[in-house]
Amino acid sequence: MSKDSPHAAFSAAERHGLYRAIFERRDVRSQFLPEPIPAEVLARLLQAAHHAPSVGFMQPWDFLVIENRELRARIQAGYARENARAAENYRGERAERYRRLKLEGILDSPVNLCITCDRRRGGPHVLGRNSMPEMDRFSTCLAVQNLWLAARAEGVGVGWVSILDPVELAELLGLPEGVEPVAYLCLGYVSEFLDEPELAAEGWRQRLPLTELVHGDGWGRPLEAEALALALEGLEPR
Template sequence: MTRDDGFSPDERAAVYRCIAERRDVRRNFRPDPVPDDVLARVLGAGHAAPSVGFLQPWNFIVIHSAATKEALHAAFTRANAEAAAMFEAERATLYRSLKLEGIREAPILLCVTCERDRAGPVVLGRTHQQEMDIYSTVCAVQNIWLAARAENLGVGWVSILSLADLHAILGIPAHIVPVALLCIGYIDHFEATPDLERAGWRQRLALADLVFEERFGATGGALVDG
């Protein structure tokens, strides 16, 4: 008896739809609570991510407290003012018009961390690329994002925060690296295109311009359409 591990056409289409319709959500979070069983499934998807040397370096800090959200929002506000000053003229004006977080609006915040020394100083697969544990944690973040989309939950990644503030506010030990602060909750609707694309900040690049064959910069293949 053989086992069928394949995906049906409908299942395969659902995976690609989830990837295509994932959005970085910063607005329109509804106050509806996220049921515990739904959050558990989303966290389980994060824990199922691939990791170098099967290190599983992640931890997940689930945040509901309004006081903690206010502290994180204050840290974001400070960092955002610093970031705005880095842009010039029209770019600075456009930057200041963007909504870049939903910290106070989202029912749940989730901080994903990386415990780099979880398996000791020598880790299979990290012997020559020390940052692979960080990349593994980012894979967990992506799994969470896609699972959340499949659960009809919006997710927004807030990166305009100092790591020192995250350590202090969330009590994260010095040897553990905060990788992502995510806003999670049900939203009114998912946009057809990314917020920054609609706002005119950047447009999606053509895949054909990014695919090379054999060596970096070697184009001309027929792998993707122009």
């Protein structure tokens, strides 16, 4: 397909929208509003997630929409235990800073969503998975990213809660054997999308320079393509 085909590159406005969603996507913890997400919006987000690429087209994901407050409270209690354990990894000022961070919105958001990976889907021999069996989990993460970007375009905030015991979470959700939780997400409209990631704003960690992460023809080697090297240096910092 030639670059002049109407089905090739997006228009400038379409590209702008896509890159805006990428650059303005945030992991939301503190800005959720109680306003419910309309069913048609949530359906579009799930459809976007379901259209993610997957190895062998196995589509290993399932989506558990969690609205029950009692269940969410039990999940939040599990988070609190795991978060207290995680805090023990830090000392001094770093520990105090960690304890001040708000790292979940399980009860603050109007709806939670757990995206799972069915490691049995597609049978014992999935095309493209023989050498890298973890590809089913990687594929599920692509579904998460699809949903996250679509949510940003819809004005919906998403927060990924990773401080959970996956075994306990699977039990609470009644997951069958062979199905594991990959992403526990909090979804809802927000009061604002922060200008920068919250952990960067809180001084926990900053974005690494892209120019230090791109290698040429092997680890640690400079790029031979001078034009690409110059283009990377000329990118606007974000």
